[in-house]
Amino acid sequence: xxxxxxxxxxxxxxxxxxxxxxxxxxxxxxxxxxxxxxxxxxxxxxxxxxxxxxxxxxxxxxxxxxxxxxxxxxxxxxxxxxxxxxxxxxxxxxxxxxxxxxxxxxxxxxxxxxxxxxxxxxxxxxxxxxxxxxxxxxxxxxxxxxxxxxxxxxxxxxxxxxxxxxxxxxxxxxxxxxxxxxxxxxxxxxxxxxxxxxxxxxxxxxxxxxxxxxxxxxxxxxxxxxxxxxxxxxxxxxxxxxxxxxxxxxxxxxxxxxxxxxxxxxxxxxxxxxxxxxxxxxxxxxxxxxxxxxxxxxxxxxxxxxxxxxxxxxxxxxxxxxxxxxxxxxxxxxxxxxxxxxxxxxxxxxxxxxxxxxxxxxxxxxxxxxxxxxxxxxxxxxxxxxxxxxxxxxxxxxxxxxxxxxxxxxxxxxxxxxxxxxxxxxxxxxxxxxxxxxxxxxxxxxxxxxxxxxxxxxxxxxxxxxxx
Amino acid sequence: xxxxxxxxxxxxxxxxxxxxxxxxxxxxxxxxxxxxxxxxxxxxxxxxxxxxxxxxxxxxxxxxxxxxxxxxxxxxxxxxxxxxxxxxxxxxxxxxxxxxxxxxxxxxxxxxxxxxxxxxxxxxxxxxxxxxxxxxxxxxxxxxxxxxxxxxxxxxxxxxxxxxxxxxxxxxxxxxxxxxxxxxxxxxxxxxxxxxxxxxxxxxxxxxxxxxxxxxxxxxxxxxxxxxxxxxxxxxxxxxxxxxxxxxxxxxxxxxxxxxxxxxxxxxxxxxxxxxxxxxxxxxxxxxxxxxxxxxx
Numbered sequence: 221x222x223x224x225x226x227x228x229x230x231x232x233x234x235x236x237x238x239x240x241x242x243x244x245x246x247x248x249x250x251x252x253x254x255x256x257x258x259x260x261x262x263x264x265x266x267x268x269x270x271x272x273x274x275x276x277x278x279x280x281x282x283x284x285x286x287x288x289x290x291x292x293x294x295x296x297x298x299x300x301x302x303x304x305x306x307x308x309x310x311x312x313x314x315x316x317x318x319x320x321x322x323x324x325x326x327x328x329x330x331x332x333x334x335x336x337x338x339x340x341x342x343x344x345x346x347x348x349x350x351x352x353x354x355x356x357x358x359x360x361x362x363x364x365x366x367x368x369x370x371x372x373x374x375x376x377x378x379x380x381x382x383x384x385x386x387x388x389x390x391x392x393x394x395x396x397x398x399x400x401x402x403x404x405x406x407x408x409x410x411x412x413x414x415x416x417x418x419x420x421x422x423x424x425x426x427x428x429x430x431x432x433x434x435x436x437x438x439x440x441x442x443x444x445x446x447x448x449x450x451x452x453x454x455x456x457x458x459x460x461x462x463x464x465x466x467x468x469x470x471x472x473x474x475x476x477x478x479x480x481x482x483x484x485x486x487x488x489x490x491x492x493x494x495x496x497x498x499x500x501x502x503x504x505x506x507x508x509x510x511x512x513x514x515x516x517x518x519x520x521x522x523x524x525x526x527x528x529x530x531x532x533x534x535x536x537x538x539x540x541x542x543x544x545x546x547x548x549x550x551x552x553x554x555x556x557x558x559x560x561x562x563x564x565x566x567x568x569x570x571x572x573x574x575x576x577x578x579x580x581x582x583x584x585x586x587x588x589x590x591x592x593x594x595x596x597x598x599x600x601x602x603x604x605x606x607x608x609x610x611x612x613x614x615x616x617x618x619x620x621x622x623x624x625x626x627x628x629x630x631x632x633x634x635x636x637x638x639x640x641x642x643x644x645x646x647x648x649x650x651x652x653x654x655x656x657x658x659x660x661x662x663x664x665x666x667x668x669x670x671x672x673x674x675x676x677x678x679x680x681x682x683x684x685x686x687x688x
Numbered sequence: 689x690x691x692x693x694x695x696x697x698x699x700x701x702x703x704x705x706x707x708x709x710x711x712x713x714x715x716x717x718x719x720x721x722x723x724x725x726x727x728x729x730x731x732x733x734x735x736x737x738x739x740x741x742x743x744x745x746x747x748x749x750x751x752x753x754x755x756x757x758x759x760x761x762x763x764x765x766x767x768x769x770x771x772x773x774x775x776x777x778x779x780x781x782x783x784x785x786x787x788x789x790x791x792x793x794x795x796x797x798x799x800x801x802x803x804x805x806x807x808x809x810x811x812x813x814x815x816x817x818x819x820x821x822x823x824x825x826x827x828x829x830x831x832x833x834x835x836x837x838x839x840x841x842x843x844x845x846x847x848x849x850x851x852x853x854x855x856x857x858x859x860x861x862x863x864x865x866x867x868x869x870x871x872x873x874x875x876x877x878x879x880x881x882x883x884x885x886x887x888x889x890x891x892x893x894x895x896x897x898x899x900x901x902x903x904x905x906x907x908x909x910x911x912x913x914x915x916x917x918x919x920x921x922x923x924x925x926x927x928x929x930x931x932x933x934x935x936x937x938x939x940x941x942x943x944x945x946x947x948x949x950x951x952x953x954x955x956x957x958x959x960x961x962x963x964x965x966x967x968x969x970x971x972x973x974x975x976x977x978x979x980x981x982x983x984x985x
Contacts, residue, residue, distance in 0.1 A: 323734070325725050325734060337761060342738045342742055343742070349746075350745065353749050353753055356753075357753045358819075360818060360827055361818075390735055451972070572825065576852070578854050580828030580856075607742040613732045614727060615732055619729055622727075623728075636699070640695050643694065643698070644695065644909070648694070654980070656804045
């Protein structure tokens with residue numbers, strides 16, 4: 221082997237080590253990038269040539285860069301993120317509804333304070349029947365009659381406002397799903413585009429388009445936060461196929477290689493793709509749907525049942541013959557529509573059924589409704605007393621939020637575990653990379669030193685000629 | 689296990705967030721004195737509290753109703769006592785008038801009886817907050833209507849009130865009527881008419897009629913006395929209700945408190961534990977994160 225060959229050998233070593241240094245530097249730069257998978261340089265010997273000592277190679281080459289990824293863990297991280305995202309969306313919507321319901325626990329109410337204090341629906345409901353009790357005690361007092369009408373008006377207003385607030389949250393969720401659908405479609409296009417690029421760059425060398433794969437993984441994670449899907453990678457081309465299922469259990473292909481087969485759309489109630497309604501299991505879209513059709517809708521249905529019972533019962537007690545004018549408008553039997561009968565005023569409010577001013581039979585009959593137990597078995601709209609029914613509604617709704625809170629806490633722990641497993645494989649460790657840096661630096665220094673020696677030897681050789 | 693550098697910060701953030709959440713929750717509990725402030729904190733307790741607070745609200749209403757009933761009963765008693773005082777004096781006049789010989793003194797008794805009659809009619813038509821007490825449910829017009837002759841003297845009294853009485857709810861399924869019943873009200877009208885008869889008999893110096901009226905006055909006075917004792921029973925019943933209400937209020941407060949309020953000693957201890965853990969997490973994170981191999985090269 222000639223000295224010039226050694227020079228080449230030294231140079232190729234310098235190239236290989238500096239490439240390795242560059243990769244270590246890139247790893248260090250991405251230490252806080254959670255979507256980045258650390259890269260390692262595979263060093264190897266160069267082409268084998270025939271030498272007087274046999275076949276061999278004196279060159280070092282940086283042959284390839286490998287990304288340290290575990291596809292299974294990557295998929296798990298995406299799945300867990302998707303579930304956390306669904307629960308977070310549901311929790312946030314339910315908490316908005318909780319605030320809208322206005323049922324907070326405060327230390328203000330006490331038996332010694334006002335009988336119709338507080339702005340919550342439960343205190344308005346009790347306040348309504350208490351107003352009728354006051355009317356029973358003072359049937360001729362015009363101030364008391366005014367209080368009955370005022371209490372009933374504020375109960376109706378509170379019902380209307382609460383229902384309108386909940387309906388608004390549902391509408392808000394729909395527009396949130398609508399905009400998420402747009403985001404999903406642009407992510408699908410991004411993933412299909414990256415699939416095409418990866419196939420082009422990796423032709424014959426699978427797994428080498430590392431940066432593109434990082435970008436695709438980022439898009440996959442974002443997509444998982446929005447909706448649930450399954451992914452599979454073609455090992456020869458490196459392209460991914462994304463599928464989800466519709467409500468009939470059929471697979472719907474979203475992206476196959478470089479093609480977006482089906483985009484998603486929001487039909488006002490669910491997400492569809494290729495005309496089929498999707499059966500999603502996680503992602504923020506499903507979380508929003510769960511809150512909209514679950515906790516919030518149940519709450520609204522219960523408020524409707526309560527409104528219907530209040531209107532029916534109070535009217536039956538107030539207007540037993542059906543001929544003397546209703547208290548509530550008979551047409552408004554939902555929380556959104558409950559209202560006083562338009563002809564009712566404090567001056568024509570009846571306390572009793574006879575012409576006697578001191579007759580309080582009607583006021584007593586209405587007031588006693590507060591203690592009446594209803595049953596859906598008897599074709600009533602609710603079970604239990606009105607307050608009990610409302611308390612049960614509140615408990616059930618609180619339980620829904622509490623369940624979501626617990627699930628979210630558990631799921632976040634699982635997510636943290638899976639993420640740390642994934643990071644354990646793919647994440648960058650600074651100490652490791654610093655050690656690599658030192659290792660490649662030393663090798664670079666040694667190769668440089670080797671070149672200096674060869675240079676010295678060549679100098680000596682050239683001086684041999686000059687001396688003669 | 690291989691530890692990636694950002695795992696250290698990720699885990700530290702998770703831990704610190706959890707501990708921070710604990711500290712914040714305990715801090716809220718300690719500062720509000722409540723362990724339940726939102727539905728999601730404890731749904732069962734929150735539902736229970738809706739029931740209990742509604743009961744408290746209803747109880748407050750019953751307290752007001754009981755006070756109203758007591759006022760009505762006390763005002764009725766006071767008017768009935770006036771009637772009894774009038775009745776006592778009238779009975780006295782009747783016994784004096786039946787034995788008197790002189791027409792002058794009989795006329796003087798008649799004049800006094802007439803005054804007593806006016807006074808009694810006023811008492812019988814007593815109102816409380818604009819409502820007549822002795823008219824049953826017909827509370828707006830004066831129940832005892834008088835007919836007067838040309839010189840303005842009452843010649844007859846008729847009861848125009850209702851025969852039904854209103855009752856007031858003072859507890860679940862308990863209604864109390866603080867008003868006098870129809871028999872009493874009719875008895876008061878009879879009493880007033882007896883006074884008219886007494887006055888006329890004295891004016892006529894008709895001692896035999898005076899003696900008859902004296903017996904009748906005894907009967908009507910008994911009605912008034914019975915009614916006074918009935919009102920006494922109503923009032924003592926209402927006082928019992930009031931004491932039950934105050935016991936119930938205390939019980940409800942206790943129940944609400946046990947569902948809502950925090951055990952301060954426990955919460956404070958947990959808060960200081962949480963603070964220690966929080967501080968330790970901050971300190972250890974700061975120590976670990978400031979070090980890497982680079983620091984030693």
